[in-house]
Amino acid sequence: MQIGCVQLLDFRNYRTLSYRPSGRLNLLTGRNAQGKTNALEAVGVLLTGRSFRTTRLAELPHWGAEAAVLTGELQRSEGTRAIRRVLQRRENGTWQASGESCPWARVIAFGWQDLAIVHGGPSARRAFIDGCAARLYPSHLPALLRYRRLLEQRNRMLQTRASAERLAPWDEQVATVGMEMIDRRRRAVAALHAELTRVYPAVSGEPQKVQIGYRSVVGEATEPAALVAALEQARPVELRRGQTLVGPHRDDLAIELDGVDARAFGSRGQQRLLALALRLAEVLPVTEAAGTAPVLLLDDALSELDPGVRDNALREIQAAEQVFLTSPEPLVVSGAARWVVEGGGIAAA
Amino acid sequence: MTYYPEPVARLIEALQRLPGIGPKTAQRLTFFLLKRPADEVRELADSLVAVKERIVSCSTCFNVTDQDPCRICADPARDTALLCVVEEPNDLLAMERTGEYKGRYHVLLGALSPLEGIGPDDIKVRELLQRLDAGGPTEVILATNPNVEGEATALYLARLLRPLGVRITRIARGLPVGGDLEYADQVTLSKALEGRREIV
Numbered sequence: 001m002q003i004g005c006v007q008l009l010d011f012r013n014y015r016t017l018s019y020r021p022s023g024r025l026n027l028l029t030g031r032n033a034q035g036k037t038n039a040l041e042a043v044g045v046l047l048t049g050r051s052f053r054t055t056r057l058a059e060l061p062h063w064g065a066e067a068a069v070l071t072g073e074l075q076r077s078e079g080t081r082a083i084r085r086v087l088q089r090r091e092n093g094t095w096q097a098s099g100e101s102c103p104w105a106r107v108i109a110f111g112w113q114d115l116a117i118v119h120g121g122p123s124a125r126r127a128f129i130d131g132c133a134a135r136l137y138p139s140h141l142p143a144l145l146r147y148r149r150l151l152e153q154r155n156r157m158l159q160t161r162a163s164a165e166r167l168a169p170w171d172e173q174v175a176t177v178g179m180e181m182i183d184r185r186r187r188a189v190a191a192l193h194a195e196l197t198r199v200y201p202a203v204s205g206e207p208q209k210v211q212i213g214y215r216s217v218v219g220e221a222t223e224p225a226a227l228v229a230a231l232e233q234a235r236p237v238e239l240r241r242g243q244t245l246v247g248p249h250r251d252d253l254a255i256e257l258d259g260v261d262a263r264a265f266g267s268r269g270q271q272r273l274l275a276l277a278l279r280l281a282e283v284l285p286v287t288e289a290a291g292t293a294p295v296l297l298l299d300d301a302l303s304e305l306d307p308g309v310r311d312n313a314l315r316e317i318q319a320a321e322q323v324f325l326t327s328p329e330p331l332v333v334s335g336a337a338r339w340v341v342e343g344g345g346i347a348a349a
Numbered sequence: 350m351t352y353y354p355e356p357v358a359r360l361i362e363a364l365q366r367l368p369g370i371g372p373k374t375a376q377r378l379t380f381f382l383l384k385r386p387a388d389e390v391r392e393l394a395d396s397l398v399a400v401k402e403r404i405v406s407c408s409t410c411f412n413v414t415d416q417d418p419c420r421i422c423a424d425p426a427r428d429t430a431l432l433c434v435v436e437e438p439n440d441l442l443a444m445e446r447t448g449e450y451k452g453r454y455h456v457l458l459g460a461l462s463p464l465e466g467i468g469p470d471d472i473k474v475r476e477l478l479q480r481l482d483a484g485g486p487t488e489v490i491l492a493t494n495p496n497v498e499g500e501a502t503a504l505y506l507a508r509l510l511r512p513l514g515v516r517i518t519r520i521a522r523g524l525p526v527g528g529d530l531e532y533a534d535q536v537t538l539s540k541a542l543e544g545r546r547e548i549v
Contacts (some may be wrong), residue, residue: 091371139535149497156463166468169461169504173497 001105001292002322003043004073004080010065011045012038014343022337023075025318028326028347036326037111039341040297043324044107046070046085047295049097052109057095061087074102076292106135106294108282110301114275117206117261122252128271129214129253133181133188136289140184147177159242166236171231174247175224181248182216182227187237188285189214189253195281203277203312210274211256217246269304276301276313283320293321300326357383409480411456411473413438421445421453428452432486432507435478436460436493444492452490455480460498461505469505477506481513488516495522495540 008017013035028036037053041060044052045126051060061068068087073080085099116124129283133140154170191338218226230246231238238245255262255274276298287293298317302310302325314333317323330338330349338349353361357379364375379511382390406412407419414420421427431452435441441454459472481489493499507517521539524533532539 079427091373137535139539142534142536146497153463153501155495160463164461165508166505167503168508169465173500 001074001076001290001295003047003295004075006043006046006070006072008042009067009069010062011042011060011068011070012062014038014042015062017042017344017346019346021322021324021339022128025323025333026339027331027333027336027338028324028339028341029143029328029330031330034341035344035346036341037299037322039346040109040299040326042070043072043295044109044297045097046072046083047074047102047105047107047275049085049099049101052107052111052297053113057087061089061095070099074105076104087153104290104292106286106290106292107297108135108279108286108294109297109299110276110279114279115268115271117278118255118271118275122250123137125253125255126249126251128278129188131154132192133184135282135286135294136188136191137184140181143177143180143184147174147181147248150174150177151247154244155242158238158244161239167235171228172224174231174244175227175311178219178227178247179222179224182214182218182251183222185248185251186214186216191285192278192281195284196277199281199316200274200277203280203316204270204273205308205310205312209258210277211254211255211259212278213254214251215254216248216251224229260261267316269306269309273309273313280313280316280320296320296323296324296325298323300328300329302327303325410454411458411476412441412454426451428497429485430487431490432488432491433490436499436502438535440492440494452488453486457493457502460493460502462498469509472502472508474509478509481510487513487522488518491517491519 002023003021005018005020006024007019008014011017017039019039028039030036041051041053044050045060054060066089067270070085070087072083074083075081081097081102083102083105085097087095087097089095114128117128129145130140134144150170150173154167154174157167157170189212196210196212201207217230223229227247231244234246255278257265257274262271266272279296279298282297283294296317302313305313314331317325318333318335325336326341339346340349351537360379360382361372361375364370364378365372370378382393402511403415404413404530405415407414407417409418409422412419412421417506418421419420428451431450432455433444433450433452434455434457436457436459438456441456444454445498455473455477457472457474457477459467461467461469461472482484489506489510491503493502493506503519510517521544522537523544524530524537530538
């Protein structure tokens with residue numbers, strides 16, 4: 001899948017923009033604060049309706065604008081399709097995004113915030129695997145939203161020190177939806193692991209053994225009953241704390257390099273490399289699941305990497321279909337379309 | 350709102366309190382009403398007052414009605430063995446529109462929602478138990494919404510009613526009739542797959 005053209009109106013620092021990217025690697029360079037990341041973000045919002053940088057829609061429109069409009073054309077082997085997103089301010093001052101999602105459009109984004117997958121807390125890893133699972137299995141996102149709502153309701157029940165009988169309907173649902181989520185996350189991890197063991201050594205140039213595994217409170221169990229049992233066991237503490245303490249919202253990923261926890265190793269470059277490899281490992285499984293290649297949005301993905309590693313990463317990136325890669329300094333890459341981003345405009349270099 | 354005459358400002362204010370209506374819409378409705386003939390506006394005002402004065406809650410099923418018991422509860426042709434439990438009067442209307450259901454109803458007037466402080470005592474659960482104790486229904490159809498609150502309500506009721514020995518069923522979730530499989534959302538489709546039936 002490729003995005004053939006993008007038109008923006010009042011999106012971030014772009015007042016108006018009409019941009020025809022290449023169907024392969026697009027290299028966007030330019031000084032800081034000129035709109036490189038914003039351009040990547042715009043492509044992501046256009047395709048998926050979500051930003052990889054923020055969950056707050058109000059940040060996306062140009063300052064002072066009443067609406068932002070993103071339009072474009074999606075191409076895949078069967079033909080082209082026009083897409084459009086509008087961000088509008090509602091009467092009550094909140095922002096609303098409208099526009100239909102294209103069921104097969106997928107975006108994989110990498111940004112500096114992805115370093116947290118490797119060295120941050122478990123929530124960053126859960127967000128990572130949920131994003132990945134949602135790209136592989138479209139029913140994951142609605143399940144996730146449902147689960148969040150369930151937790152809010154159940155936590156409130158716990159805070160009122162409800163009886164087991166009153167908690168039961170919530171426990172039962174937390175267990176069913178929770179196990180559904182755990183199952184999809186496990187399958188996503190398995191798909192990632194297979195690719196990661198290929199991508200990481202190929203990029204690092206070293207034959208290191210990389211492993212990623214799902215760590216759940218229910219261990220390897222697959223039945224909702226296991227989660228019900230875990231909830232029952234945790235109940236005294238949960239009632240005291242007024243919070244649901246077991247379930248997929250407390251699970252974690254274990255990422256290991258040669259048997260050592262990824263959080264433990266030192267170099268920032270190495271952590272960056274691993275975070276990038278995790279994103280690149282998504283490409284193949286997502287392509288297979290969606291039936292068409294995802295668009296890659298790589299924000300400053302190659303900085304802090306050794307020159308050799310950088311070349312390997314570029315080779316891996318160029319194997320993907322359409323890629324948008326930003327870099328503060330010009331990179332020498334054969335076959336890439338070069339663009340200069342300056343002051344809210346994009347011009348061919 | 351100092352630049353509006355007082356009655357106009359008051360109406361805008363009042364309309365704004367309605368669900369789904371913001372300041373701009375309230376203003377538009379107000380000026381629309383200003384332009385309409387007096388009779389028409391009086392009729393609207395009368396019907397607003399009438400719903401409040403003449404409509405009551407049925408003391409048996411808690412549906413909205415202008416007579417107690419309501420027409421459905423009073424209808425001898427209705428099957429007393431079937432009792433359909435819904436959250437709101439709107440849901441009852443939706444069921445009625447099918448024209449297929451010939452049993453009776455019980456409107457809970459809400460669903461369990463701890464966040465809003467709604468527990469079993471705040472909806473018509475006790476009244477449901479009393480109706481079942483009094484005998485009649487042999488099957489209770491739980492037709493609460495498929496969201497987390499409706500689901501919790503159905504699960505709660507199922508546990509509560511099980512000892513009574515009545516048959517308890519839950520309405521199926523699945524594909525809209527006349528829809529294309531291709532356009533069904535994934536959750537609906539996976540629920541439909543879960544609830545598949547053998548063709549005989």
